[in-house]
Amino acid sequence: MKVFSGTANEPLARAICEYIGIPLGKCSIRPFPDGETFVKVEENVRGEDVFIVQPTSPPTNHNLMELFIMIDAVRRASASRITAVLPFYGYARQDRKDQPRVPITAKLVANLLVAAGANRILAMDLHAQQIQGFFDIPVDHLYAAPVMYEYLRAKGLTDLVVVSPDVGGLKMAHAYSQVMEAGLAIVAKRRKNATEVESMAVIGEIRGKNALVVDDLTETAGTLVNAAALIKRKGARQILACVSHAILNDVGIERMRKSVIDELITTDTVSRPAIPGVKVTTLSVAGLLGEAIKRINSNLSVNSLFEFKGGRTS
Numbered sequence: 001m002k003v004f005s006g007t008a009n010e011p012l013a014r015a016i017c018e019y020i021g022i023p024l025g026k027c028s029i030r031p032f033p034d035g036e037t038f039v040k041v042e043e044n045v046r047g048e049d050v051f052i053v054q055p056t057s058p059p060t061n062h063n064l065m066e067l068f069i070m071i072d073a074v075r076r077a078s079a080s081r082i083t084a085v086l087p088f089y090g091y092a093r094q095d096r097k098d099q100p101r102v103p104i105t106a107k108l109v110a111n112l113l114v115a116a117g118a119n120r121i122l123a124m125d126l127h128a129q130q131i132q133g134f135f136d137i138p139v140d141h142l143y144a145a146p147v148m149y150e151y152l153r154a155k156g157l158t159d160l161v162v163v164s165p166d167v168g169g170l171k172m173a174h175a176y177s178q179v180m181e182a183g184l185a186i187v188a189k190r191r192k193n194a195t196e197v198e199s200m201a202v203i204g205e206i207r208g209k210n211a212l213v214v215d216d217l218t219e220t221a222g223t224l225v226n227a228a229a230l231i232k233r234k235g236a237r238q239i240l241a242c243v244s245h246a247i248l249n250d251v252g253i254e255r256m257r258k259s260v261i262d263e264l265i266t267t268d269t270v271s272r273p274a275i276p277g278v279k280v281t282t283l284s285v286a287g288l289l290g291e292a293i294k295r296i297n298s299n300l301s302v303n304s305l306f307e308f309k310g311g312r313t314s
Helices: 010-020 060-076 105-116 129-134 145-155 167-180 222-233 250-258 286-297
Strands: 002-005 027-031 037-041 049-053 081-086 120-124 139-142 160-164 183-191 197-203 210-218 239-246 263-267 280-283
Touching: 002 010, 010 049, 010 286, 027 060, 037 060, 049 060, 049 286, 060 081, 060 105, 081 286, 105 129, 120 286, 129 139, 139 286, 145 167, 145 239, 145 263, 145 280, 145 286, 160 167, 167 183, 167 210, 183 222, 197 222, 210 222, 222 239, 222 250
Parallel strands: 002 049, 049 081, 081 120, 120 139, 160 183, 160 210, 210 239, 239 263, 263 280
Antiparallel strands: 027 037, 183 197
16 A cells, blocks of 8 residues: 645645554656646555545645556556545535536536546535535545534533524434534524625524534635624634634634634644634544555455544444
């Protein structure tokens, strides 16, 4: 088995290799003056089980193209099996035709990964579960919830209510509420445009409780911040936000600084600089991904990675 990393999140790839107990594979990735990407694998991969770690976070198009080129490089070097490890799957929000004459880009990206030569996919907290069905190759879908749960349990929160910031995240919020033995609430919202969201009402008991807002990803933080403001007005005491992928842009960072959220709990699926003025706790999913890679390599089940505290994350 060999693990290689693109440039999107090399620290995560190194942490995965440290967990597995192998060195990170050597490869050169550099740009040509015209912006093209050049990749050279610096060691023999003939007959090897190869894993390429590359979240397709911003700059999304660049990181995707780099991943395609790396897959092609190891395929042409006669790797026996190639697994694309996608801690974050870009374009996942474009998973359906919700208006006329628009693409289903999540499916297009799935086709391109297979065309490049990927034999299987290892992903974490996909924005929509049905994306697994966009692939005609095996997909192992992991959840960050076990890592989040361990941290939240150590905090010893009482009078907790888990809040879904929209109807779409209800399944994830319900899973958290089950394992945390907490209440459940939903915020109804209306999206004005791609960057603005209006929170309208809360369904569930909030007053006097500690609120945990859970979501799979945040970029502009509009949904999170508006949901937090609404539940604060409804009488919540402390507000924590639990987000698997925090790909915050400048707008999102500014909103988080001004928000009533006391702590943002996220993971290292995407590389992100420190955010001054925002209390961010970053938990590592390297052990979870490393264990999955070991089991895939040994042809063992990864099912038990979904289970914790006697329950399931899905």
